[in-house]
Each structure stands twice: as structure tokens, then as C-alpha cells.
Amino acid sequence: EVQLVESGGGLVQPGGSLGLSCAASGFTFSNYAMHWVRQAPGKGLEYISAVSSNGGSTYYANSVKGRFTISRDNAKNTLYLQMGSLRAEDMAVYYCARAECSGTRCYFDYWGQGSLVTVSS
Amino acid sequence: DIQMTQSPSSLSASVGDRVTITCRASQTISNYLNWYQQKPGKAPKLLIYAASSLQSGVPSRFSGSGSGTDFALTISSLQPEDFATYFCLQSYTTATWTFGQGTKVETK
Numbered sequence: 001e002v003q004l005v006e007s008g009g010g011l012v013q014p015g016g017s018l019g020l021s022c023a024a025s026g027f028t029f030s031n032y033a034m035h036w037v038r039q040a041p042g043k044g045l046e047y048i049s050a051v052s053s054n055g056g057s058t059y060y061a062n063s064v065k066g067r068f069t070i071s072r073d074n075a076k077n078t079l080y081l082q083m084g085s086l087r088a089e090d091m092a093v094y095y096c097a098r099a100e101c102s103g104t105r106c107y108f109d110y111w112g113q114g115s116l117v118t119v120s121s
Numbered sequence: 122d123i124q125m126t127q128s129p130s131s132l133s134a135s136v137g138d139r140v141t142i143t144c145r146a147s148q149t150i151s152n153y154l155n156w157y158q159q160k161p162g163k164a165p166k167l168l169i170y171a172a173s174s175l176q177s178g179v180p181s182r183f184s185g186s187g188s189g190t191d192f193a194l195t196i197s198s199l200q201p202e203d204f205a206t207y208f209c210l211q212s213y214t215t216a217t218w219t220f221g222q223g224t225k226v227e228t229k
Contacts (some may be wrong), residue, residue, distance in 0.1 A: 033216075044223045045165065045208055050216040059216035095164055099212075105171040106212040107155040111164035 002026040002110045004096050009115030016086050016119075022079040022096030022112050030054070030074040033099045035108065036081050038092040046092075049081065050099075064090075083117070091119045123147050125211055127221025133229040140196040142224045144209035149189045153213035156185055156194045159223075160205045168207075169194060196226075204228055 008020040022034070036049040049070040050059040058070050069082040079096050094115050097108040124147040134140050144154065152172035157165035167176045169185035172192055182197045196203055209221035 035218075037220075045159075045210075045220040047210075047218045047220060057216075101212075104152060105174070106153060107167060107170040107210070108157075108165070109167055109170075109176075114164055 002098070004098065004110055004112035006094070006096055006112040006115040009094065009117050011118045011120065012086050013121050014087060014119055017082070017084045018086065018117060019083065020081040020094055020096075020115055020117075022081075024077045024079065024098070027098070029072075029077040033101070034072060034079045035097045035099055036070060036079075037095045037097055037108075037111075038090075039095070039114075040089070040092040043092075051079070086117075086119045088119050090117065092117060122217055123150060123211055123214055123219055125209055125219050125221040127209055127224055129224060130222060131225040131227060133227050134199050135229045136199055136201055138199045140199050140203075140226060142194045142207055142209075142226075144187075144192045144194075144211075144221045146190045146192075146211055146213075150211045150213035152188050153211055154185075154187065154192045155210045155212060156183075157208045157210060158203075158205045159208065165208060199226070 003025045005023045012018045033052050038046050048061045048064050051070045055072050067085045071080045096112040098110040100109040126145045154172045156169040159165040168179050168183050173185045184195050186193050206223050206225045208223050212218045
């Protein structure tokens with residue numbers, strides 16, 4: 001059974017840093033690109049970051065570029081998101097997601113349970 | 122970046138109603154369009170991928186259509202468990218995917 005289990009969320013002051021982890025199991029982690037998506041309270045979904053299957057390529061939305069770092073450890077089957085210079089608008093539930101891409105189809109098929117990041121003084 | 126315009130933002134419907142939600146892309150995305158259902162406090166659930174393919178385990182009352190820039194999700198006969206928020210997601214551009222704003226389906 002495919003599982004993505006996130007950890008590391010919590011309360012952080014504006015300007016602070018926080019790291020999230022996403023432990024994967026039930027599939028060959030190193031074969032899949034992985035992504036982070038967030039959802040501010042009562043708002044829609046925002047795609048924020050991606051990393052290729054081997055970790056060699058990364059992508060960031062403009063809203064987090066220069067402040068967040070995505071990485072992965074394929075030996076540990078774990079995805080990471082290091083968040084810095086946090087702002088009130090970064091407060092959200094953060095989801096990790098697996099991307100299934102083949103041919104002309106590409107979609108998130110599995111998601112983590114979500115990890116709440118609260119930015120407040 | 123490709124923008125996705127989803128409508129309506131909310132709708133009221135009754136059990137048994139036929140419901141249609143649309144998404145329009147700011148440029149052509151072929152059939153790289155996916156639909157998700159989200160319930161409060163839960164992660165999104167994949168319903169439709171590649172515009173019209175039904176994800177395994179999803180009831181056949183859900184269907185997707187469209188190609189290019191205009192897409193639709195239809196629920197043929199709304200069931201009590203279908204009251205939720207629905208999002209479209211375009212996956213055409215490498216690592217710059219974007220979501221629609223969401224449609225909340227509420228009971229009339």
C-alpha cells in the first residue's frame with residue numbers, strides 16, 4: 001500500500017524556519033518525481049515545489065523561491081521541504097504528493113495527510 | 122504560467138441533480154487536466170485524469186470531458202457523499218502545474 005506520511009509542522013514566528021518531511025512507503029520512491037502543495041486556511045490549493053526522481057532538478061513557485069528548499073533522500077525514501085524567512089501568508093496545510101506521469105497523462109495519485117504550518121508571533 | 126479559471130466557485134444542488142463544473146485554461150493544455158474532490162480536513166482525492174479517464178474505484182456517475190482549453194466535470198446524479206469541494210489541476214507544463222480555484226458543492 002502506498003503511503004506518504006508527513007511530519008514536522010508546527011508553530012513558527014515570522015521570519016523563522018521550519019522543516020517538513022514526507023516518509024514514503026509501498027512503492028519505489030526513487031522512480032517518482034515528488035511535489036509539495038499547500039492550502040491556506042479556507043483557501044484553494046497552491047502548487048509550490050517539485051523535485052525530480054533523482055533529485056537533480058527542482059522547481060519552485062515564485063511565492064516561495066529563494067526561501068524554500070526541496071530535497072529528497074532516496075536511500076531513506078524521504079522527501080523534505082526546508083522553509084525559511086516564513087511569512088504570515090505561508091501559513092497553510094502542506095501536502096506532499098506523488099506524481100504519476102506516463103505518455104499523455106500526468107497527475108497526483110497519492111497525497112500525504114497534510115502538515116499544518118502556523119506562522120504567528 | 123498557465124492560469125486555470127474554474128466555475129462556478131460554489132453551487133447549491135440536491136441529491137439526484139446533475140452537476141457540471143468547468144475549467145478553462147489560459148492556453149491549450151491538450152488533455153493534461155485532472156479533477157480532484159476534497160472534503161474538509163482531508164487530502165484531495167483523484168477522480169478523473171487525462172481529462173476523461175476515470176480513476177480506479179471512483180463511481181461511474183463522475184465523468185470528465187474536454188480538450189485544449191475547455192474542460193468539464195459532470196456528476197450525473199449527485200449523491201450525499203458528493204457534497205465537497207472540487208478542483209481541477211493542469212499538468213501540461215513541466216513542474217509548473219496549476220490548480221483551479223475550486224468549486225464548493227453544497228446542499229440546496
